[in-house]
Amino acid sequence: MDTNPLLTLPRLVDRLPGISGPEIVRNLVPPPQFAHATFESYQPDSAYPSQAATVKRLREFSKSQHKARVVGLFAKKIKTPESIPTGVYLDGGFGVGKTHLLAALWHEVPGRKYFGTFIEYTALVGALGYAAASEALTGASLICIDEFELDDPGDTMIMTRLLGALAASGTRIAATSNTPPNALGEGRFAAADFLREIQALASNFETIRIDGTDYRQRGLDGHAVATGEETYQAILGEETEKGLNVTDDSFPELMAHLAKIHPSSFVRLLDGVAVIGLRSVTATDDQTQALRLVAFIDRVYDAQIPIVATGVPLDQVFAGGMLNGGYRKKYLRAMSRMIALTSELA
Known part of the structure; x- marks a missing residue:
């Protein structure tokens, strides 16, 4: 019998939010x-x-x-x-x-x-x-x-x-x-x-x-934090015990789920979330998926939600020469933000 406590945590992939035009207008604030x-x-x-x-x-x-x-x-x-x-x-x-x-x-x-x-x-x-x-x-x-x-x-x-x-x-x-x-x-x-x-x-x-x-790099070592599975579970367990709304998702599953949601609704996907857990982060050379991740991280950063992750460090997910292409600056911005977000609970 699997008694992994993370099995009971909510998942972002179980949310499928939408947003209407009037809601977008109301949300056009900093x-x-x-x-x-x-x-x-x-x-x-x-x-x-x-x-x-x-x-x-x-x-x-x-x-x-x-x-x-x-x-x-x-x-x-x-x-x-x-x-x-x-x-x-x-x-x-x-x-x-x-x-x-x-x-x-x-x-x-x-x-x-x-x-x-x-x-x-x-x-x-x-x-x-x-x-x-x-x-x-x-x-x-x-x-x-x-x-x-x-x-x-x-x-x-x-x-x-x-x-x-x-x-x-x-x-x-x-x-x-x-x-x-x-x-x-x-x-x-x-x-x-x-x-x-x-x-x-x-x-x-x-x-x-x-x-x-980049002010986010001041005082940081310049790399996103990737934890082992035991540390991952410990951190998410501690944050849950504080009464915080912690989510736990497989990175590949989340990337597939984001394809079903318009980027303007990513902010609704994060409603009430205090800590994001991402397991088994992998690199991608799919430009469409990478840009979707950039849009998601932008909203996570706006909401200042810490990320705890296992697998490939998040600042190393853009593979296949993506950093040499036309979206280089977008990827670098996302990398900077992921370094900051994964450092908060490290």
Whole structure:
């Protein structure tokens, strides 16, 4: 008789959440980790002056939005000073605080506003249709887009059209990415065929470069933690005894399960979860599966849920030369986050 106590733990693979268009709109706010992010709580690295300079520029952008709102009370159309761009685009490596600054800007700007990942906005269009999604967002003072990436031509066309319409109506736009706007899509699809659309996107933004090192790596050894089976069971048992909601899944089974769920619903998959257990982690050279894992880890990181894992260290799951391809920056960001998440309970 098998008396393994982990057999009684809930599994993520037993959940099959969905999310509607109206729910996506309601959830377009900064994740819990950045619910109270401010410019004051951001700590610029003195070794990289561009970090402090970015804070200063975003403060100016925020103040201009306050003024624009006042003008809008007495005019049919909000007027924007020529020196202030329609949008700002924070370009920098992972771990330099771009999401923190984006959330701080969101908190600072008055009025109806939205904050979401690129995937959430494209999912909103998919759920509601372009016209209804555009109507839901029109009139917002600010649209914040985290992790801006163009992975296929369809996304390019949708976001070009949507952002162009919102900007024309007076909405300001702020985005973060690891890729400069004029390089979006490189290595992923025939970017040259969509150059006009990509340039149209870039024209909406003032690009602000943020240099720096990954803050998640400070104090860490640079590798994701993989435990043995005995340690795995001990840690999950201890966390369960604290009354926490701990899940236990086979990594291959979870990867197969994620294929059944739209990435915009990954946040619902994690509802109430305090610790994630992953057994038998294996490397993959399947690009579709790898990108799905990146989207999942992004949501786990937003929710700050520790991971305990056995098998291959999670920062070594991207195999087959993936780190040399067009999605390199996405994979590196996920690796950084998995190192941090697996270090919390080690």
